[in-house]
Amino acid sequence: MNRKVLFIAAAVVLLLVFLVGTLAYKSEKTSQSVQLAERSPANLVRMHSPTIGKQDAPVVIVEFFDPACETCREFYPLVKMMMAANPDRIRLVLRYAPFHKGSDKVVSMLEAARKQGKFWPALEALLAGQTDWAPHHTPQVGLVWRHLEGLGLNLEQLRVDMTAPEIARVIAQDLEDARALNVTMTPEYFVNGKPLPSFGYAPLKKLVDDALNEVHRR
Amino acid sequence: MNTTRFSAGMRNETTTWSLIFAAWLVASISTLGALFFGEVMQIPPCVLCWHQRIFMFPLVLILPIGLFPFDRKVVRYALPLAGIGWLFAVFHVLLVAGVIPESIKPCTQGVPCSQTVIEWFGFVTIPLLSAVAFSAVIALLVLAYSRSSK
Numbered sequence: 001m002n003r004k005v006l007f008i009a010a011a012v013v014l015l016l017v018f019l020v021g022t023l024a025y026k027s028e029k030t031s032q033s034v035q036l037a038e039r040s041p042a043n044l045v046r047m048h049s050p051t052i053g054k055q056d057a058p059v060v061i062v063e064f065f066d067p068a069c070e071t072c073r074e075f076y077p078l079v080k081m082m083m084a085a086n087p088d089r090i091r092l093v094l095r096y097a098p099f100h101k102g103s104d105k106v107v108s109m110l111e112a113a114r115k116q117g118k119f120w121p122a123l124e125a126l127l128a129g130q131t132d133w134a135p136h137h138t139p140q141v142g143l144v145w146r147h148l149e150g151l152g153l154n155l156e157q158l159r160v161d162m163t164a165p166e167i168a169r170v171i172a173q174d175l176e177d178a179r180a181l182n183v184t185m186t187p188e189y190f191v192n193g194k195p196l197p198s199f200g201y202a203p204l205k206k207l208v209d210d211a212l213n214e215v216h217r218r
Numbered sequence: 219m220n221t222t223r224f225s226a227g228m229r230n231e232t233t234t235w236s237l238i239f240a241a242w243l244v245a246s247i248s249t250l251g252a253l254f255f256g257e258v259m260q261i262p263p264c265v266l267c268w269h270q271r272i273f274m275f276p277l278v279l280i281l282p283i284g285l286f287p288f289d290r291k292v293v294r295y296a297l298p299l300a301g302i303g304w305l306f307a308v309f310h311v312l313l314v315a316g317v318i319p320e321s322i323k324p325c326t327q328g329v330p331c332s333q334t335v336i337e338w339f340g341f342v343t344i345p346l347l348s349a350v351a352f353s354a355v356i357a358l359l360v361l362a363y364s365r366s367s368k
Contacts, residue, residue: 003235007285010243018250022258184260 026198033182033195043177044190045093048170050119053083053091058215059208062093062190064178067107068100068139069186073127078201082208089212094123096174097186102139104171105162109144111170112161113153121151230365235288237362238281241296241355245277248351255344261335266310270348273303277355290366293359300359304352310345 037044044062061079065072083090098104106126113122125147126133133143148155161167178188181195189196191207252271255261263271277296284292312318314334334343 003239003288004286007239007282010239011246014243014246014250018254021254025254025258 030195030197036181037190037193037195040180041193043180044193046095046173046177048173049093049095050114051091051093052120054088055091057089057091059086059090059211060093060192061090061208062095064095064097064174064181064183064186064188066096066098066100066103066186067110067123067126068098068103068130068134068137070130070137072187073130075187075201075204076124076127078204082205086212089215090208095177096171097178097183097188098171098175099186100134100137100139102141105141106133106139106144107171108162108167109141109148109158111167112158112164113148113151115161116153116157118151118153122148122153125151231288234290234362234366235285237358237365238285238290238292241358241362242278242281242285244351244354244358245274245281248274248348249278251347255336261344266306266313267344267348269306270303270310270345270352273299273306274348274351290362293363293366297356297359297363300352300355304349304356307345307349307352311343311349314343314345 045060063072063075063079079092083092096104096107098107110119110122110126113119126144129147133140133147135143145155148158181188181190185199189204189207191204192211194207194211196203196207249271252263252267252274256263276299280296280299281292284290284295309318336342336344
């Protein structure tokens with residue numbers, strides 16, 4: 001009997017230490033990234049980033065994303081829905097974090113499509129066809145092309161533009177900013193400069209709602 | 219006469235039980251520690267780390283099965299796991315220390331095993347913690363085995 005009590009007590013203590021440690025670590029990490037984002041607003045928004053929504057919208061969502069990332073694909077319509085529900089009040093800024101190997105090439109294609117004024121249609125087409133051109137999380141540029149057909153893009157021109165050094169610079173800058181802000185996973189969101197306390201749609205929604213309410217009160 | 223021998227046997231059994239219990243504590247702390255590094259701090263485990271996990275995690279379940287009801291044979295079931303895990307841990311420590319050359323490094327993709335992620339006090343690395351834990355489990359189990367066979 002005594003032994004059982006000892007064993008259960010030990011197990012409970014170990015689990016409690018683990019849980020408390022986990023919570024402490026998480027809150028420490030969150031406050032660290034909050035401080036990081038506060039200290040370096042320049043890392044968050046760059047002039048070169050594609051953005052959608054009213055220019056002076058009170059709530060700015062900065063998303064670090066990877067076109068080959070499944071969760072980014074799943075979250076894209078959710079963010080779009082939030083924007084549609086609050087017209088002119090939310091602006092989305094996209095930053096590139098091509099963590100998947102070969103993803104940077106796909107980002108170059110998006111940037112080249114942007115030169116032809118077709119960034120958002122191209123992005124949506126790529127997200128829709130993601131499972132086809134990135135089988136097993138491995139982006140394959142050769143498979144991307146057919147998803148860009150029918151958007152009215154000049155693909156010959158795009159093929160030339162995607163190798164432009166300024167596109168490489170944009171990707172390098174975004175990756176550097178991701179590193180500076182401790183972004184290690186995609187998608188990562190910052191709402192008016194605040195990072196998500198924990199990842200998920202509910203925390204994102206709450207952060208956006210809080211930001212919207214704050215604007216409302218002012 | 220009879221009663222003294224009986225109580226000595228009881229004491230012996232209690233010591234053996236406590237030693238196996240201590241081994242379980244070590245295995246549990248190591249397991250939770252590994253889960254903390256992997257799941258909470260999000261440090262991706264390399265291939266060698268996975269092999270060590272494979273031999274450490276089951277101890278957390280096997281040892282208590284021998285504790286309730288007490289069955290000292292559990293030492294025989296647990297020792298092979300601890301032994302093989304210890305070999306992986308020592309190999310890993312030597313790899314990180316550079317004693318074993320890169321060329322026989324078994325990790326070809328993912329996280330390189332020779333990469334040091336954590337270094338406390340300048341010498342405590344995750345593989346070292348693992349090697350110490352496996353050594354402690356083996357020492358406690360061997361001690362329990364020799365106690366009970368006397």
